[in-house]
Amino acid sequence: MRRSNLIVAEILEEVKKVAQPGVTTQELNELAEAMLAKRKARSAFKGYMGYPSALCTSVNEAVVHGIPSSRVLRGGDILSLDFGVIYEDYYGDAAITLPIGRISPEAERLLRIAEEALYLAIDQAWAENRLLDISAAIQKHVESHGFSVVRDFVGHGIGQHLHEKPPVPNFGVPGRGVRLKPGMTLAIEPMINAGGTEVMILGDGWTAVTKDGSLSAHFEHSVAVTENGPYILSKL
Numbered sequence: 001m002r003r004s005n006l007i008v009a010e011i012l013e014e015v016k017k018v019a020q021p022g023v024t025t026q027e028l029n030e031l032a033e034a035m036l037a038k039r040k041a042r043s044a045f046k047g048y049m050g051y052p053s054a055l056c057t058s059v060n061e062a063v064v065h066g067i068p069s070s071r072v073l074r075g076g077d078i079l080s081l082d083f084g085v086i087y088e089d090y091y092g093d094a095a096i097t098l099p100i101g102r103i104s105p106e107a108e109r110l111l112r113i114a115e116e117a118l119y120l121a122i123d124q125a126w127a128e129n130r131l132l133d134i135s136a137a138i139q140k141h142v143e144s145h146g147f148s149v150v151r152d153f154v155g156h157g158i159g160q161h162l163h164e165k166p167p168v169p170n171f172g173v174p175g176r177g178v179r180l181k182p183g184m185t186l187a188i189e190p191m192i193n194a195g196g197t198e199v200m201i202l203g204d205g206w207t208a209v210t211k212d213g214s215l216s217a218h219f220e221h222s223v224a225v226t227e228n229g230p231y232i233l234s235k236l
Helices: 003-017 025-038 104-122 131-144
Strands: 057-060 062-063 079-087 088-097 155-157 164-168 186-188 190-191 199-201 207-212 216-218 221-226 231-232
Touching: 003 079, 003 088, 025 057, 025 079, 057 104, 062 079, 062 190, 062 216, 079 104, 079 216, 088 186, 088 221, 104 131, 104 186, 104 190, 104 216, 104 221, 131 164, 164 186, 199 221
Parallel strands: none
Antiparallel strands: 057 062, 057 079, 062 207, 079 088, 155 164, 155 186, 186 221, 190 216, 199 207, 221 231
């Protein structure tokens, strides 16, 4: 699990360096695919339920599952990169949201709060805690700053399959849900909106966007619950 997630982290880091104004999202996908081939790893996303690419590139109001295309990134955009691999039969999965050039103060704040929510959630991934302790940490932080959490998409267990039980929502009541045990591996992924919670799927059948057109940010790590606390598998 660590090896597969380290490949995810390394490739996201390289793609991040190239994500600049004037670059297309398809060029980012091609870079990710080339780096996958060098590492003798396979894409977790390409072909999954018909998804056509290795990378998900979600721009501005796109929440998740944006398909790479000829769209040119422009200064002021925010870009979510979600990436997964299979290496020696185990899955890795992580996501980051980046500023493209100079972005608005509100967009900067959205990205900051989303990333903070991820780490506050990870801090709850201790053995004997409850699953919704993770969820509640996200919801509390996000809503206390005037943003909303997406309810239509959730985090998930991960291991020898991309999506395993249990689902990990970004909202919930602390003290509820399954008890966390050492050895559990979870993909924790706050998806937060500057406006309302509602999303809709575009005509491509994949790209989820905010219904009100507000900006959305997404951060994700795959995390192991250990006897010594949470271990971030997808961190460099």
